[in-house]
Amino acid sequence: MTFAGIDIGSTNTKILAMNEHGDIVMMSSCPTPKLTIDGLLYFDLEKLNNLIDEMLTSSKANAVAFSSVGESVVPIKNGKAILNPIFWDQRGASATLKERAILNENTSYSSLGIIPNGLLAIEKILWYNRQLPERPDFYLPICHYQVFRKTGAAFYDPSQASRSGAYNVFSKSWIDKLYDKLSIQPFAPIKPIGSYSSYNNKVTYAVGGHDHILGLYGVSKIFNNDEIIYDSMGTSSTISLLTKFNSSLEGNNTYDSRGGGIVNGFENEEFIVFRGLNRYGSLLTYFMKTIGCDDIYQINSKIKSKKEFNLAFDLEVGGNFTSANIPFGLCNITNLNIMANECDLIMSIYHYLAKQSMLVYKNLLGFAQAKPLYVAGGLAIKNDILMNLKANYLKHEIVPFKITEVSAFGALCAAINGSGNESVFNDLAKLLAN
Template sequence: MAPVFCGVDLGSTNVKVLLLDEDGRVLSRKACRTPRLAEPDGVATDAEALLCMVEALMIAAFHDAGLSSPLAAVAAAGVGEDGVPVDGQGLALDRAIPWFDRRASALAQAMAARAPWRNAPLPVALDYSRTAAKWAWARQHRPEALAAATSWVALTDYPAARWSGRCFMSESLAARTACWHVGERRWMDDLLADCRAPPLPAVVPGGTVLGSLHSPRLEAAGVANRKTAVVAGGHDHPVAAFAIRQRHPTAIVDSMGTAELIYAEIPEDNGQPPPHPYFAFSRPVWGTGIACLGVTELSGALQPLIEDASDLGSAFRAIMAGGSVPGGPGQGPVVRNRLEEMTWDTARRLAVLAELGVPPGPLFTGGGWARSDSFLRLRASIFGRDIHIVTEAELSAFGAAFLAAHAAGFSPPVLLGERSISPDPDWARLYAG
């Protein structure tokens, strides 16, 4: 049988699995809600329950695709900051606190005011979402688990660590802790000491083959065997961009999901750029250079419009359903003004990329908020450039499967569907003026 590769996306909302064959065809997609457990001060995730869910989705996708031979390789992408302390067997000692949980807000604010953080070349701004803040919070509120830990594993890396029997951290996830020096590829010891980090595993680049897959459940189902390669993946946005950039090496990716994230790469490895208010820095999941990631909370701005009971909400829902954006550039109505404000913010971020050393390239977009052509035409008119739309709905899982294939020595074609939206000439002229 021809080799088949599996990509896993451990997202904030959903867990997704995608199977890709050596001809670049998607054979199956499966998804379910990310498991959450209520806690007195927020929510959390049981890492073993998450692993069981991933394996159940892999088995379902395997049977859905009608496969009879074990998978050739598997890699996982996902959220950047969640993680768990583990024991000497690699088993989780505590639940994972999700990145969006705000219980560490006050502590992170106090940490950020201290000298080690004020003067450090941080890859990301220190706030409640970073792993460093979660480590400091856990030392105060859950000290037993961290005291017993022999290592720490990011939640996205947990399935691969359990399958391979190897504790590790994908490099694009190390950057999300706020303690990794991206340019010099090392931990900043003074920051680790300040947040009282647990022992940390080896940091490995995306695409590293960790070993063969060992899982009684997957082996019994015929999904995997001792020849199935386990591959390090990483942060979901860089993994998704990796797939697009295989066809368009200079592509800039504007992901319009729960958060809007602009992804681009500085090709020359000249060290970590200085902190910037618009961008965080990381490493690409494959290859050299510096990854630039600019994040805004898009859903926080647009979701209230979807749920609004007034005429404003009705107008926005009509746009997202395929209707035209009413009014003209800078002339309202209110729904247009809101969309223009958000788009101008993105335009300012795109303009900064050239200052950071990112070469010009085509602009790609995807995600749930990119489904309205009229909204995208407004954005293209403000940007003054075409927007290319990727039609693969599970781009992070697709990228993870593609990364697994590359690491295993295969080069499937990138069969991503694409279409383009051009600026409205009249709108573009008025916006440019």
């Protein structure tokens, strides 16, 4: 039997397929199709659907689940998508001042578990409703639309619901008073991540969810710990704590003006507190391009041959949890050392990234009940200089996850669970947890 997880990302769409023994039978990545219309960026749904169909055919999967970015939704009318989903970060698709006033009156962090930032799905839904000649019947996140177009099953999961701006994370229900107040369509029913969804053409479809949360779901299936911190370490990094409900999680206790939030976990009493470093791998990539470097491991070899370093500068980066006072996308450089060389510059970035991870880790420990297992994923786990530096800053062992495509792996785990093959996790744990 073959299980597949497909992760629909902003940059790439990836598939990971395994058999019941944990052998990888397919791993592939292709650029996510996009197009620009009237200055706004959209997912190209037709090309994306074709790409996913090709992946599924090649994998010969018997069970599949999907993960995707949050906030982007597909408008559905008469059983079909009627417009491409706008990209999650497009501020041109937003609520009016009147609509936002209604949102502010009827939602808050203490219900949503997330800070409204003008990008949540409800803003795009209100914008679609104004733009389209016919109102859609309902909207679905991209990952769940893929199941809908295959089987007709329409649903949300808690992780994508949390990105809607209309979901109460504590009552685990839609804020349905918004339907009348904003004249919007009801949201689809909510199903747990990893549960069975539907079956069609000899394929079982399971419930996936938001890419970062699916990554944590996959990690939680491999490591048998009550509390886990998962550091995604991608282009951006989300650092998430999976824990049992306790008094520190109530109401506004997890609120921080710098960002992050709280979402439902995978079992009844579980919650996930998360903080974001939106400029993580992308920051390193930017400075590599600045010095004309396209091979970080070549620089690392030079760094290892040096005995002393003079840091090139100090940084504050907008968009990161610890620098909320800096506008998104801007970087403040201070204490610039004009005598620094390329090794000093890259080491300065490593120190910055390691320190930011440490500050977020300390923040999350305030919501933990013990000392959680710290698991890191992504390609950065192969960067031994960065990983050793992070461990020194954290004063905590970092467990590298052996599969770099962690969101796709999380979706694959959802497919395993949703198809009733939970025993497969025993073999996977033996392969990946040791």
